[in-house]
Amino acid sequence: MLCLLGSLAVFQTGAVSALAAADASDGPAPPTSWRLGLRSTGYFYQLRGPDGARDDRYQSYQTVTGSASGLAGGLLTLRGAGRYAGDPAIVGPGFSTSRLYTGYLEARPSPEFEARLGRQYVAGGLHGLTLDGLRLSLHRGSGPEIVLWGGARAPLGLGFDPGDLEADAAAGARIAFRPGRRWQVALTGAYRERLGRVAEQPVGLEAKTTLLRDCRLLGRAVYDLEQSRLAKTQLLALWQPRGLGTSATLQLISRSPGIDAASWFARFADPGRIRVARAAIRHRFPSRYGGELEIMGRFSEERRSTRVGAALLLPLGRIGYALRQGDAGEASRLYGEIGHRPLPWLETDARVAVSAYALLEDAPADLERDLVTMTARLRATLRPGLRLLAQVQSLDNPVYAKDVRLLIGVDMSMAGGATRYGLGRGGWLR
Amino acid sequence: MMRIATVFGLTMTALPLLAQTPDVIIMPHDTHFEADVACADCHSDIAGSTDALSRRLPDMDVCADCHDVDDEEQCADCHTNVEEAGDYRFRAYGAALFGHRAHTERGIDCATCHDNPAAGHPVMPGKAECRACHETSDDYAGCAMCHAPDFELRPVDHDPDWIHHHGLHSRLDRDACMRCHTRSTCQECHAGDNVRPRSHDLDFAFGHALEARDHTSDCFACHADPGYCNDCHASERIMPLNHSRTDWLSLGDGGRHAEEGAFDLESCVACHDAGDAEPSCAECHGR
Numbered sequence: 001m002l003c004l005l006g007s008l009a010v011f012q013t014g015a016v017s018a019l020a021a022a023d024a025s026d027g028p029a030p031p032t033s034w035r036l037g038l039r040s041t042g043y044f045y046q047l048r049g050p051d052g053a054r055d056d057r058y059q060s061y062q063t064v065t066g067s068a069s070g071l072a073g074g075l076l077t078l079r080g081a082g083r084y085a086g087d088p089a090i091v092g093p094g095f096s097t098s099r100l101y102t103g104y105l106e107a108r109p110s111p112e113f114e115a116r117l118g119r120q121y122v123a124g125g126l127h128g129l130t131l132d133g134l135r136l137s138l139h140r141g142s143g144p145e146i147v148l149w150g151g152a153r154a155p156l157g158l159g160f161d162p163g164d165l166e167a168d169a170a171a172g173a174r175i176a177f178r179p180g181r182r183w184q185v186a187l188t189g190a191y192r193e194r195l196g197r198v199a200e201q202p203v204g205l206e207a208k209t210t211l212l213r214d215c216r217l218l219g220r221a222v223y224d225l226e227q228s229r230l231a232k233t234q235l236l237a238l239w240q241p242r243g244l245g246t247s248a249t250l251q252l253i254s255r256s257p258g259i260d261a262a263s264w265f266a267r268f269a270d271p272g273r274i275r276v277a278r279a280a281i282r283h284r285f286p287s288r289y290g291g292e293l294e295i296m297g298r299f300s301e302e303r304r305s306t307r308v309g310a311a312l313l314l315p316l317g318r319i320g321y322a323l324r325q326g327d328a329g330e331a332s333r334l335y336g337e338i339g340h341r342p343l344p345w346l347e348t349d350a351r352v353a354v355s356a357y358a359l360l361e362d363a364p365a366d367l368e369r370d371l372v373t374m375t376a377r378l379r380a381t382l383r384p385g386l387r388l389l390a391q392v393q394s395l396d397n398p399v400y401a402k403d404v405r406l407l408i409g410v411d412m413s414m415a416g417g418a419t420r421y422g423l424g425r426g427g428w429l430r
Numbered sequence: 431m432m433r434i435a436t437v438f439g440l441t442m443t444a445l446p447l448l449a450q451t452p453d454v455i456i457m458p459h460d461t462h463f464e465a466d467v468a469c470a471d472c473h474s475d476i477a478g479s480t481d482a483l484s485r486r487l488p489d490m491d492v493c494a495d496c497h498d499v500d501d502e503e504q505c506a507d508c509h510t511n512v513e514e515a516g517d518y519r520f521r522a523y524g525a526a527l528f529g530h531r532a533h534t535e536r537g538i539d540c541a542t543c544h545d546n547p548a549a550g551h552p553v554m555p556g557k558a559e560c561r562a563c564h565e566t567s568d569d570y571a572g573c574a575m576c577h578a579p580d581f582e583l584r585p586v587d588h589d590p591d592w593i594h595h596h597g598l599h600s601r602l603d604r605d606a607c608m609r610c611h612t613r614s615t616c617q618e619c620h621a622g623d624n625v626r627p628r629s630h631d632l633d634f635a636f637g638h639a640l641e642a643r644d645h646t647s648d649c650f651a652c653h654a655d656p657g658y659c660n661d662c663h664a665s666e667r668i669m670p671l672n673h674s675r676t677d678w679l680s681l682g683d684g685g686r687h688a689e690e691g692a693f694d695l696e697s698c699v700a701c702h703d704a705g706d707a708e709p710s711c712a713e714c715h716g717r
Contacts, residue, residue, distance in 0.1 A: 195705065208602070216602045238602050249598050257696040264709055265699045272693050280595070300693045317590050329639065339590030344579060349590070359639050359671045367671065371636050397636050 033070050037413035039063040041389075048402035060086045077106040099158040101130075112140040122149050124172035124190045126202050126222060126231055126258065130154040131170060132163035144177035153192070169193045184208040188222075192260070199260035201225040214241040226261040245284040252277050275299040288315035294322075303327045316340050324357075331357035347379040372396040387411040453511040455518055460549060467496075469540050480529040482576075487518040525560075525576035557609035573610070583610070639670070663701060670697075 045057035062084045069077040080103040104118025116135045121128060133151010150171035152163030172190035179185055188204040204222035211217070218236040223229070232255040240247040253276040259265050277297045284290035290313035298305045305328040311320030317338035324331040332355065339349035355371040375393040382388055389409035397403055462472070470476055472488040479486055490499055498504060502512075509515040533543075543555040553559075560576070573583055600607050619629055630638070663669065672678065677685045684691075691698050702709040 218602055236598060236602055238598065249595070251598065257694075257699075259695060259699050263699060263703060264712065265695060265703065267715075268691070268695060274696075282595075284589070303693050313589075313591070337591065357636075369636070395636075 034068040035066060035413065037065040037411070039065075039409065039411050041407065041409040044406045044408075046402075046404045046406075050401050052401070075107055075109060077108070079104055079106065098160065100160050101158060113138050119154055122172070124149060124170070124174070124188070126190075126200055126224070126260075129170060129192070130158060133170070142178065144175055147174040147176075148172075153194075167193065167196045182210045194260060194262040197262040198226055199262040200227070200231075202231055215239045224256075224261075227256075227266065229256055231256055245286070245290065246282065248279075248281040250277075250279050272301045272303075282313070284313055289313060292318075292320075298326075298328070305329075307331075314338075325361075327361055329357065329359045329361060330363065331355060333357075345381045348377065350374075350376045369398040370396070371398065385413045452519070453509050453514045453516050456508050456510065459551065465496075471495075476530050477534040478531050480531050481526060482523040482528040483526050486530075489517055524581060526578045526581065528576040 039061070041061040041063075043059040043061070045055075045059075047055040047057070049055070063081070064083070065081040067077060067079040071078065081101040082103070083099045083101065085098075100119055102119055102121065104116045104120045107115045107117075114137045117133075119130060119132050120135060122131050122135060124131075130153070131149060131151045132154050133149060135147065135149040137145065137147045139145040151169075152165040153168035153170050154163045155161055170190070170192040172188065174186055174188045176184060176186035184207070186204075186206040188206065189202070191201050192199045202222045202224045204220060206218070206220040208216070208218045216236075216238045218234075220232070220234045221230065222232045224231040232253070234254075235250070235252040237250040238247065239249075253274075255274055257272075257274060275298070277299075278294070279296075280292060280294040282290065282292040292309075292311045292313060294307075294309045294311075296307045303326075305324065305326030307322060307324040309320055309322035311318045317336065319336040320334075322331075322333045322335075333353060334355075335351070335353040337349065337351040339347070341347050351373070352375075353371075353373045355373075356368060357371065358368045360367060373393070373395050375391065377389070377391040380388045387410070389407070389411070391405075391407040391409075393405045393407075395403040395405075472492055473486045474488070474492070476486045493499055493508070497508075505512045505515060543559050544553050577583060672686065672690060675686055678687050679685050698711070702711055704710075
């Protein structure tokens, strides 16, 4: 709590001084704009074990995001986002209290060309990755968009040390173009190393189309040159006729297990492919009542796991039931959720879920578990740039007889010269 | 005969409706630009306007500066319904607090937002044009510079349960998301700490074994470290239930673990991948 209050005080002091500085500079447009956001979260646990022993825990998270744009005469932008977590409960090699999510310098010498240097997330390769390196993009009008990136994969804990170029080098390219008004096609290629060995070389083709009326389609296929196999194929479809309140979605995936060529496990040749199918249909009447049905199946050779769910949609929420069966285990879940905004500055929501599950198929009674979750949350925007969050949750779970958690959070953001032209002030300073 | 009567009846019914079509004023901007008419000649004091609620559209007196508005034969040149001719209809603009003055004072010309004002029908700027400059509006507070507090910024399809199916929509039409949101908005939830707002349900810690088997590749999107699972499972001494089966490991055919590994090798890798070192599996499977 002291940490939370301390950060509040520091932030408020900074806001006041920044406000004074901004007032003093009224008149000529400020040459740059900036934004600073701070998210302070205090998370209190009170756990009571089956033997009645009480365990109180406290965690705090400080997340900072910031940017300064319009630097060097409008050419450069600096962005960053990081987190400090005081987390005494979880200690392990994979967890770090401090993280740098992004931190890069962006140069835009012309509207068509953009270069970013630093830590950034790129959607490249079989899975996206956080890259310590350089990303270049060129997009001229309706012409093709070309993206090139290269560098090293950031440390997995997202610590402040830079990625190791000798061990975790990564590079990729993406070319997207529109062969027609209703088509968008992209070619992708990537190269990634892990521990100094080639991990994957995926090349892919992706196409999006709105050729069918009220329907969006996406198809994607990725072939891994390193392992000489089709790594992933995917089809996504969304049908959403205008004015009907109906939407239907379909997702089909067929992929090989996510084991790269650098892994010791890659020696087990040709593991079974995994196929996932999801389909859902929703309808809302003008009265805002409605319903939804969802089915999801996961298949691996003759193995299967299926989940079927149905929900009644209400003007402010929904009530639903979902059932899962298959080799992965069994679960049934009854849930309800509600969200309401009684005042323009106040949002509330609550949720209850009652579940029974087992991690094995046909599990004996002593391996079946009950789980009840209740949550109530309140979010208040006290003024532009200042939000307050309060949340209480209770879990009746298999491990603890009682698990009550309280979360209090404060979000503050402020900005000066909210555009590169220095138009006004935003957030806390308004 | 019946058909003729039907057509006649429908025509007679439709005629009055056609006559009642609201008047629309035809204003070809390109013609006016060719005649050296400047924006401010018609949109008087547009450069000084401080909100989008005040009318900045010309009335007949402005037209009369150049046109003979008393000549009835010319009415149809501009009005689609001469009988019901009226002024420009003013449509409410979502960004009510938008002011031209703040822009023109800083030397931003009309074409920056309206593309080509000399075109037949200039473009009304959308979110993309706004965000070209207002790039630091990472949250709704920044949008409040132009949108009045009572304006509903949330699209109608963002129901209370939108969070459950927004992922698929964002994959299909990312551009639509980026009109309002930036990458940092996604990161507020997908930050990996799962504190607030959370990417997973509250009870995920207890039921994630089921979910993880269905969406392992989705897990990898954030939890890229194959040892991520192991950090908790090892420290809390939690092992998968199937490992306690009596036939989990047996000489000869390998037992149950060989069968599970063939179908779900990802789950093995999640815990047993040892990075530089060889995993425990190597003791039997060789090096």
